[in-house]
Amino acid sequence: MAKRTREPVPGRYPVAGGEVELLRDLDRPDGWMIVVNGVPQSYVDLSDPTYLDFSYVQLIALVIDALPEGPLDAVHIGGGACTIPRYISAKRPGSRHIVVEPDAALVRLVREQLRLNSVPRLKVRVLDGRTAVAALADRSADLFVLDAFTGASMPVELATVEYMTEVARILRPAGTLVVNVADGKGLPFAKRLIASVRAALPHAALLAEPGILRGRRFGNVIVAASAAELPLGTLTRRAAGGLTQARCLAGDDLTRLIAGAAPIRDGDPVLSPVPPPGLFT
Known part of the structure; x- marks a missing residue:
């Protein structure tokens, strides 16, 4: 008799960073959302990992889909429900993943409730993003996804x-970040981030919805960069x-957009932007 797959249990769960709420999507039988301290953080469809609910995740996938065909060696800083590793493994069988997530309780929750063990060739390292990267080998990754939030x-x-x-040290010559x-308005932090990225990886592109790009609302911006040319067309x-x-x-x-924005360096007194009150309610 085949082993019955354990069904996720919706509810609130304590994690190191506070509280996680696991919510079922009423429109998709196997759709689940993780909300961390009131902020929607991850969405996965357990029966269809190629379904991506969040707009910014769709843009991340758009960049990945533009890369040359075949399996990828990928590093993911920020684990959540591992939406992107699941997507890549479904679209590019044979891919290998290192996922870095500092919250051990969150990793345990995703493993127990959202079938993380079903993702092939995936290793999770419970570390912060700086410590984990220092231990990775030179030229060991085709893809580096930085999607980490506090x-x-x-x-x-x-x-x-x-x-x-x-x-840049970890990426292969044609690898992509x-x-x-x-x-929010004016994208001051994003511009400085892009300046930091371009200091290490000269070929860069920004993808954003027009309203966010024009500063009309707070939202997500996706930056892609490489030592090699990107498939801009x-x-x-x-x-x-x-x-x-x-x-x-x-x-x-892009140069005109970030004109005057200084790269961020370790120790600079920079504050990461905070969304306006009520954005997620």
């Missing part, structure tokens, strides 16, 4: 030139016609 803010120590230099950052075309319609800025357009 609450709704990106840790500043993961946005510095020094950190991006470590990421993808960063998720949230920002593909990114621009797919961003404009995808489920989440977005603009892609690169080259001179």
Whole structure:
């Protein structure tokens, strides 16, 4: 007799960072959302890992889908429900993942409730993003996904030139960095982040919904970067016609956008942006 798969149990669970609420999607039988301290953090469909609910995750996937075909060696800073590793493994069988998540209780919850063990060739390291990266080998990754948040803010120590230099060391010559950052009017933090990224990886692009790009609302910006040229034509075309319609800025357009923005360096007195009250209610 086949072993029955354990069903997730909705509810509230304590984790190191506070409290996680596990919510069932009433529109999709196997859809589940993780909400951390009131902030929606991850969504997975356990029967269809290629279904992506959050707009910014769709943009991350758009960048990944534009990479050359075949399995990827990927590093993920920020674990959550491991939405992107599940997606990659479904689309690119044979891919290998190192997932870095500092909250051991959250990892345990995802493993017990959201079938993390079903994702092939995935290793989780319960460490902070700086410590974990220092231990990774040179030129060992095709893809580096930086999607780490404390609450709704990106840790500043993961946005510095020094950190991006470590990421560049880990990536293979044609490897790609993808960063998720949230920002508000004028995108001041995102611009400085992009300056930090470009100090280590010269070819960069920004993808964002027009309203966020124009500073009309707080939201997520996706940054892609590499030591090699990015597939800008593909990114621009797919961003404009995808489920989440977005603009892609690169080259001179991106340079003009971030003009005057200084890279962030370790020790700089920089505050990561905080979303306005009521954004997630």
